[in-house]
Amino acid sequence: MESIDEAAIAEARRGNPDGFRVLVERHSRAVYRLTYRMTGNEHDAEDLVQETFLRAAKQIHRFDGRAAFGTWLHRIAANCATDLLRARTSRERRMVKATKDEDGAQEVMANVAAATPSPERLALSTEILRLLTPAMAQLTEMERAVFVLRHYDGRSIEEICEVMKVKPGAAKNSIFRAVQKLRRVLEPALGRAARTAV
Template identity: 45%
Template sequence: MKRMQAVVDDEVVRRARGGDENAFRTLVETHSRDVFRLAYRITRNEEDAEDTVQETFIRAYRNLDGFEARANFGTWLYRITANTAIDLLRRKKRHEGRHTPLGEVQPGVAGAQEGLVFGHQVRERVDSALVSLSELERTAFVLRHCEELSLAEISSTLDISVSATKQAIFRAVKKLRSSLAPLRDVSRTTP
């Protein structure tokens, strides 16, 4: 399982909780890149991901007292990151439309370029489909598919039932597969 941080320095967290600023700085410096990667996968936008990273650490700092010592700091930070990203996307959605239409499928590109073009089209359609997912669907999917969290962990992270988690992931996969279906059809019909 790909975790934000394999080894959690309990002592650093304990010192940070005690008000040691340098200890919290160590946590920020250790986890920032992983937090950014998760934030980007959920927000699909660098600027939003950057905002999410900063807001995540500020929320974490303000709520260090609520962190249970027996818990994994990385998982706790995941939870804050995912919810901060969802909050940010919901705020943005109230102000602007984020839908990006899917591009046209371009069949029949011959030769060595075909694989590259097909790969590019897959990426483009996956990206568009990810944007079209609801915040919950995308976050649940990213946590399962990319971060390899279990359903129980995702359920706890997003504060929803395991059943709702399954549904969110299922809907996400179904939409992603639908977005790729035209490419499959083209590849089947192209000589």
């Protein structure tokens, strides 16, 4: 399977779009699963898939082949999502500041929640989805990327170090800080949801 990627990458580097198309067909679903879990929103996830592959096309000459192509691609996806979430959070902050009333803030949160698909299918995670975007936006680029690669992608610390060009200690610290920040936002909500369920 990896050799198909290798052949496709070699073609893409020569400027052959068919080579790149193979990579899109082989990896776009995995990238979508990742971006959806990071944003909790179908439309954002699809936009991020496109953005990820466009960035990958521009940067494919920088892919050195030491990590798996999928890992490299997921790092780009995590960075694309970071940019989107950061832009959105700062826009929402400005909106909340401008309206300066609670209704305004609630509306912003309602908009985030309204875009989530099939909440009944997601059971407890409705509450998490509502908070996912602001929670993820609190992470730094590095924290988000290593957390996503470790938690959602199940990549080993060694693989993460390879693709992120960091030392194991730095990767572990980033994962820890990401978990800390996420817990701070999500655990009170999860507690409320659990109590409601009881």
